[in-house]
Amino acid sequence: MSVTIKDISKQVGVSYSTVAKALNNSPLVKESTKRKVMEAAEALGYTPNLAARSLVTKRTGLVGIVWPGIDRAALSSLVTSIQRRLAEKGLTALLSIHEPQEAIATFENLRADAILLFEESTADIIARPSHRRTPMISIGMPIKPGVPYVDMNRREAIRLAVETLAGKGYERIAYIGPYAEASMQQQEKWIGFKEGLHQAGITFQEEWIIDSRGLLWQDGYRAAKQMLKLSERPTAVISGSYDLAAGIIRAFQGEGLSVPQDIAIISYDHIPHMEQLEIPISAVGVAEADIATAVTDTLLRAIESIDNVSDRTSLTPAYIHRESD
């Protein structure tokens, strides 16, 4: 059996409700007894029982994160950032790498204060009975009506990349990212690409979208190699993600190409890592910090009252110049 407030109360010689108050630093308790309680708690190795507490308070202070379990630097970085912000607000983030279904069930059983769904958690499996449940928000994409989401406007971000490149005079612009079997989030990107080309008055050519299939750096490397074989070589390329970009510049370096002289590159994913690559890469996207803030705020509001948060929180992407274009 682990130590409870009753054990402490015996030690100190006060009632256990006084101990409870002392532990919660209530102003109703005399400083001196507070101190004694704290000391006894320390000495006995007391650990509060969250279950008991939450049973009465109806709050756990837990935020469940349904993690796609994908090794992508951009995602890890974002989740870390979110976790920190939540901690500042007194909330504790817990990740589950189970199937979304199971993960959600676990967090509901735990009575997490809110659930955050990461993008790849595939939409349709998530059945939600009409009953009031744990507030749930999704990041990146609308998962289900009734689950508000934070939208980072990937379409607009990529469009902006094209606009920027076109503005600098580039006309042979390629896009590397998942294409044929892309998820909705990834589709948005090449839609933005086409839109940008159109606005810039550049005729779209099918072969200038190179399908990377996946989103890992290996995929970027492969796609870039493939791109460089094109008879008419692009002079600029837009990468669909940080990890892809890392692979792409690796391929360029392998071919002895210099950036941006031989070929320019702008990548999606506005994260600090981008600066650390061998060649600091210009980026488009909503800054990681802004996403983290928006997500945290939305989560907090959802905890207050889920009806209080709009179905879609839209963030505005920006372009950050570095040395790659």
Next chain:
Amino acid sequence: MSVTIKDISKQVGVSYSTVAKALNNSPLVKESTKRKVMEAAEALGYTPNLAARSLVTKRTGLVGIVWPGIDRAALSSLVTSIQRRLAEKGLTALLSIHEPQEAIATFENLRADAILLFEESTADIIARPSHRRTPMISIGMPIKPGVPYVDMNRREAIRLAVETLAGKGYERIAYIGPYAEASMQQQEKWIGFKEGLHQAGITFQEEWIIDSRGLLWQDGYRAAKQMLKLSERPTAVISGSYDLAAGIIRAFQGEGLSVPQDIAIISYDHIPHMEQLEIPISAVGVAEADIATAVTDTLLRAIESIDNVSDRTSLTPAYIHRESD
């Protein structure tokens, strides 16, 4: 308020204790009422309250994993594997990416049935009062006396790699991995390297350990490039991890080197991913599946009784031949 067993009992017209039994599929309950209860539960959208349950059962079925939050494929892969095995045993894995201190506190408050520490969780911060607490085991390294660990014998694994290479006639063997400021786990590896050389009667040369600094693929790439500049080029190289190996072969390909003709490679990390690299890489180490099994078993035994598990569970590494040596 969410739905409780009392709500169900009202619906069905039985006492809530009967509902409880029905929900737990007790044989003491008539099939027909069981069915009615289940239906009502479903209809009302009942979600069991883990807090209330665990308060009386003293078990949560939760295993807390303290995650170093490092982007390494080998680790993600392993944790996923562990998670699956735990699920088979009816346990739910939850990850925390907080600081080890906080993470442990969280899991203790939650009354997780056990805590699993991943290697990089730096040892000394983990203070443990003498009181009985949540069983805790660590993977990879002894963290603290009293915290049993599962040892994958990295030293022996790398030694085996050297032996294998030497047995095939290679004499100019290099090692790429963290060196100068390596953690204890990483030190073990180059100790195994030196040991292997010694046994093979090869004189150790300082410059044949190339310090990768980190453990990411970028680090491997950089170190390999550096290695290739050596006046006397190695004919075989041992990589300290999967991710490093990925970077290393990338570098080789960039230089137009073919594996294993121009240079052979064996890597630490016995994981499935190794097969998927452009060049399937021979590996040494304890198979991921075996680690996962050992960890899960140890965890289960620790939950039974922490005294029941030995301080060190030692696993035996193996060599797996692929096409890289």
Next chain:
DNA sequence: TTGTAAGCGTTATCAT
């Protein structure tokens, strides 16, 4: 400033 007691949603032990 401290103590008493009710109650949170379950499980488990007795009765019935």
Next chain:
DNA sequence: ATGATAACGCTTACAA
């Protein structure tokens, strides 16, 4: 086969 009821460890009126 079902129902009462006492825990579990805590918070929170309410009393003293």
